[in-house]
Amino acid sequence: MICVADVLAGLDRSALPDTLFLETGPVRIAVRCDTLMANELRHHLADALAAEGPVSAVVDVLNGQKLENDPAWIDWAREPGKTGRKDAYHDLEDGRLVRKIRTGMTFLQSRKALLALGPCLEFPNQVINFINTQILNICKRDGWEICHAAAVTDGVKGLAVAGLSGGGKSTTILRMMDLATSRFVTNDRLMVRATEDGVTCLGIPKNPRINPGTIVGNPRLVSLLPETRRQELAQMPTDDLWRLEEKHDLFITDVYGPGRVQFTMPLSEFWVLNWSRRSASPTRLQDANLADRTDLLRAIMKSAGPFYQDTRGRFLRDDDLLCPDDYLAQLKSVRLREVTGTIDFDALALAGRELFS
Structure with a gap:
């Protein structure tokens, strides 16, 4: 079996003139790269x-x-x-290689070195994901749990929103950003940890990548699409638009102004979207007991994935099961509300204004 040293021997790490320092809550990371890559990462x-x-x-x-x-x-x-091939891996004697099938990007995860290689400048979001993976890994090793959720805060209260993929959590959070006092925390990954003072949350430094269904329903976002594409989408059946996967970068500061991003927050409420466009019932937010609702808990839990290496050096396997009790221990003091009925973002925006008032 080859080892990390064998991989490093075939690579050149000498031409990395730029170093970026990143800070999210208690975690600080350095990223070494060439100047073109540094400029791209500074922007994101x-x-x-x-x-x-x-x-x-x-x-x-x-x-x-x-x-x-x-x-x-x-x-x-x-x-x-989920369908289709996304990630592949190869375990080394003292590390793991991970390949992104679609782009050909390759990553080395180990205690000795953390590397991203391949067409990095062409796929900066995959580099950013790898950087953020290190934040998630560090926190998980320190006792935090990873939630598949978006989040927003006003600095005093915090709201996390989970749901099935495409269930509307990004759209919901961005509607909350219309409140003047709100700040964006995260769009897809949220770390949670219970403390004596309540539950603390940590987001990751990544701007949302959103689908057209989120964009066309929000006047502040429509400029992200060219006019010709907006006209094409206007002719698309609603069901097709809802399911359309076509990612666009949303830079929070460009749209909402400076000072609208905050990576840490206290967690006041956790909403789980369990609604349906085909429902004839009005949208409702109902209190639920997470310990009794494993279906809602499954929407919240998120695997650390192929990059995670625990404190003993063991890598996660794809058949390792998440532990519900770990999440229940972190979230037991948080108000959980299930969102049912028809999909009505105006109703959730009203509930958000009430929460943050």
């Missing part, structure tokens, strides 16, 4: 940029480099309801 990660200082991890971005020889890749099993 502007809200997390920090001064030079001690860090918990260092990520090297080797744009354009590749492995000398491809190993025998093993497909990482997708979550229930």
Whole structure:
């Protein structure tokens, strides 16, 4: 079995003149890369940029480099309801290689080195995901749990929203951003940890990547699409528009102004979207006991994925099961509300105004 040193021997890490320092809550990370990559990452990660200082991890971005020889890749099993090949991995003696099937990007996860290589400049979001993975890993090793949720705060209260993929959590959170006092925390990954003072949350430094269904229903966002594309979408059946996967970057500061991003928050309420466009009932928010509702808990729990390496150095397997009790322990003091009935974002916006008033 090859080891990390064998992988590093075939790569050049000497031409990395730029170092970015990122800070999210208690976690600081350094990213070393070339100047073009640094400029791209500064644009995407502007809200997390920090001064030079001690860090918990260092990520090297080797744009354009590749492995000398491809190993025998093993497909990482997708979550229930997901189809197609997304990730593959190859375990080393002291680390793990992960390949992104669609883009050909390759990542080295280990205690000795953290590397992103391949067409990095072409796919900056995958580099950002890898950087954010290190934040998630550090926090999970420290006792936090990863939730599949978006979140927003006014600095005093915090709201997390979970649901099935495409269930409307991004649209909901962005409607909350219409409130003048609100600040964006995260769009898809939220770390939670119970403390003596309540539940603390940590988001990750990544701007939302949203689908056209989220854009066309929000006047503040329509400029993200060219006029010709907006006209095409206007002719699309509603069901098709709801399911359309076509990601667009939304830079929070560009749309909502400076000072509208905050990575930490107290958690006041957790909403789980369990509604349907085909329902004839009005939208309702009902209190629910998470311990009694495993279906709602499944919408919240999120695997750390193929990159996660625990404190003993063991990597996660794709058949490792999440532990519901770990999430219940972190969220037991939080008000949980199930959103049922028809899909009505105006109703949720009203509930959000009531929460943050």
